[in-house]
Amino acid sequence: MKIAPAAAAAAPAPQSNxxxxxxxxxxxxxxVFALQDGISRHLAGEYNVYMVVMIRYWFFAAFVMAVAARKAGGLRAxxxxxxxxxxxFRGFLLAAEICVAVxxxxxxxxxxxxxxxxxxPLMVAALSGPILGEKVGWRRWTAIAIGFIGVIIILEPGYGVFDPMAIIPLVSAVMFAVYGLLTRYAGRRDRTATSFFWTGVTGAIGMTAVGAWFWEPMAPGDQLWMALLCLTGASGHWLLIRCYEVAEASAVQPFAYFQLVFASALGMAVFGETLRTNVAIGAVVIVAAGLFTLWRERQKDLEPDA
Known part of the structure; x- marks a missing residue:
């Protein structure tokens, strides 16, 4: 789905606000990432998911190494x-999560x-206790519970025969949350550049080991889409890194939810998808709970029992 948000969790400390x-x-x-998801949807509908993600990771790894080479100490540092x-493990987990998401x-x-x-983000809050030993107060637990009510509204498990395929994005969200928490944990001892480097390189190695077995010839037109997919990945990373350099994460993070808006608009306009009432209601519930959780995260240093 999106490599950069997790990388952003370990982005450099802002030098300005x-x-x-x-x-x-x-x-x-x-x-940019909504476009990336739309292109991924198109290509993965025509070709094997593993191959599409593998090629995307090749470009991502090259981008990561180019960034590292320009910094003090180069690739070795x-x-x-x-x-x-x-x-x-972080690198492999994120690669697997992207495959599930696509x-x-x-x-x-x-x-x-x-x-x-x-x-x-609700899963990050829920798992921060067992993984990082952080304290999650009752207010955030309430927001987490409300958010998962939103998920249930979207999945509609009580109407007709429940489609197990609807669990796929939920599994993706769990994997991404664990990845984000492991990134935060690794950041206690490693620099941002180190985590970013390992994310790209190990992911590329893991995906090559899998995706090489599923290679398919790609039509010229789709080669252009593949090139654009790689370009959006690199440019999205650069924009996100720059974003967290110029402003506090807590101030800009809520606006990341606009990806839901843009990706949904793209799905309806290009792929003919529809926005069912239960999906709209559930998404509003989830976003509201997530925004409250982000706000409590910002307040917890002032209120230790948050």
Whole structure:
């Protein structure tokens, strides 16, 4: 679905706090990643998901290494870590999550996939206790419970025969939340550049080991779409890194939910998807709960019992 939001969790400490510019950059990020998801949906509908994600990762790894090479110490400094096991697992987990997310796009479409995936900040809050040992107060637990009511509204488990495929974006959200928490954990000892480097390189290695077995010739027109997919990935990363350099994460993070809006609009306009009433209601519930959780995250330093 999106590599960069997780990378953003470990983005460099902001050197300024230009909130208007940060918001503008975050909105640009959501547009770019919505386009990326739309292109992924098209290509994965024509070719094997593993191959599409593998090629996307090749370009991402090249971008990561180019960024690392320009910094002090070069590639060797970026790769230096005291916790290679965690870094490798993070990279493989994110690659697997992207495969699951893209599969969800092809089966359920962009609208429903993004509506369910929007619950991942709630999962981050719920899992921060067992994974990071952070305290989650009753207010945030209430928001988490309300958010999952929104997921249930979207999935409609009580109406007719429940489609197990509807669980795919929920699995993707769980995987992405765990990845984000492991990124935060790794960031206690590793630099941002290190986590970013391992994310791209290990993901590319893992996807090549899998995707090479599913290689298919690609039509010339789709080669252009593949090139655009790679370009949106790199440009989205750059925009997000820049966003977190110029503004505080807590100030711009709520605007990341606009990806749900843009991706849904793309799904309806290009792929003929429809926005069912239950999906719209559930998405509103999830986003509201997520925004409250982000607000409580911002307040917890002032209120230790948050």
């Amino acid at each position: 230009n909130i208007p510019l940060g918001i503008a950059l975050m909105l640009a990020v959501t547009v 970026a790769a230096r870590t005291s916790q290679p096991g965690i870094q490798i 599969l969800g796009f092809t089966i359920l479409g962009l609208v429903e996939s993004h509506a369910v995936f929007a619950c991942y």
